[in-house]
Amino acid sequence: MKFYVLTLIALMLIGTACAPEATSTALPQVEAATVTEEIIHTATATAVPATPTLPPPTETFTPIPTETPTQIAYVDSLKAAVTADKLVCRYGPGKNYLYLFGYVSGARLKLIGKAHGNNWVLVENEPQRCWVNAEFLSVEGDLNTLKPMYPDGYTIPVSPYYGGTTVLTAVRKGAEVTVTWTEVLVSPGKYEDENMFPYIVEIWTCIDGEIVFDTLGSTVPFITFTDVGGCAEPSHGRVYVQEKHGYGGPAEIPWP
Template sequence: MKPSLLLLTCLLLAACNAPRGEPPTTTSSPTAPAPTRTATLLPAPTPTATLTFTPLPTFTPTDTFTPTPTLTPSVTPTPTFAFPTFKVVMQAHCRYGPAKAFLHAGDLYPGDTGVVWGRYHLSNWLYVRLDKLTYPCWVAPSVVEVTGNITTLRYREYSLPGPSALYNPPASVAATRSGDQVTITWNSVYMTVDDDRGYQLDLFVCQNGAYLWWPVSFPDQYATTYTVTDQAGCAEPSSGRIATVEKHGYTNWIGIPWPPP
């Protein structure tokens, strides 16, 4: 063995058997003290206003609206109109129209009573309701005694029974003039003796400047002509009409072709 290799081996063995010393003591360098934290006083927090719960007022239901009933105006009583009354003082006829020419409607006897309902603007006849009859009719003022003011009564129109279903109006109605005289003609209408009440003319004529209502009746079917005075000088034209009359009422009216003056 080479002397150098032997020496190296001896050194290694010596090193392995050398005693272990104490671990080296680490000398600590003095440690600077940790800095002391200085407490910084923060400003005290401003207390936040606490929301106080205020209970809402309990809803008290209002009273249900009850509509006030509408007051219905009461009807003011109208004073009852006091119609004039009458008493018959002379035996006569009550008629269906306001003149003597009209058909008979009822008998009047002294002492009969009733109420006056109206009057006519073209004559002085009165529209009455007799206590003994169920229908009104017309009377001449000369045969009754009236209690009350007839001028407060309104004018009424007359209404005739009919038209008749049994008979026809006159045919071939004509009128001719001679000066201020107008003659009206017509054909006869046959009626039984019991039914026969003739004819009625309803005329408007001018006499002495006055325009007159001129009703005329005939007693039976055999009268077929009539002459009346009719002059010039009135604002309204003269005219006329004719009807057959039987005991139940009137036929339809037929116009008269009136000749001018």
């Protein structure tokens, strides 16, 4: 038994002496340093500086160009010829003014102005200028180049016998305007003819976005007409008393 134990111990010593030397698995010191450097480098790289907050862009006002009204180069006069068989020349720019005289077809005219808002033009005729409807003319040139002469620039004859009236009321109901005034009785001997109106109402009303000039005649001291409204230029009007020698007034209408 003792021999067996000794033999076993001897074998163990021999095995230990013959075994190869064990290799250390510890990581080299340089690798540990490398890992540490990478960790530090990575942590530094992720520290992104804060991006400054920019203020919201402010709106820049850009002015919208406005349309400049086209300036018309007015002329002193235009030549024209009468195309109707007979064309009446009147004291004012409308069919209800007093009659001065008539032109025959082919008559040559010198036009020196126009009314604002209708197609009547002023004829140079001495000693009394008068108005005709341009619809019955053949005109050499553009009527738009004639200078506006009514209501500014021309005065209708003043009556030596009658003064003006007084507007009493001007009432609007929708697009309808009714005007009343003080009655003025014109003597029958002061009528031009049986068709003459003793009252002439001049109105500049807004129709389809444009100011339209019209001259209305009345035999009674009131009248109703249409004014749609909405034009850039205000509507307006006035009332005259008419007799064969001229006109009394005007009485301005307080526009409703």
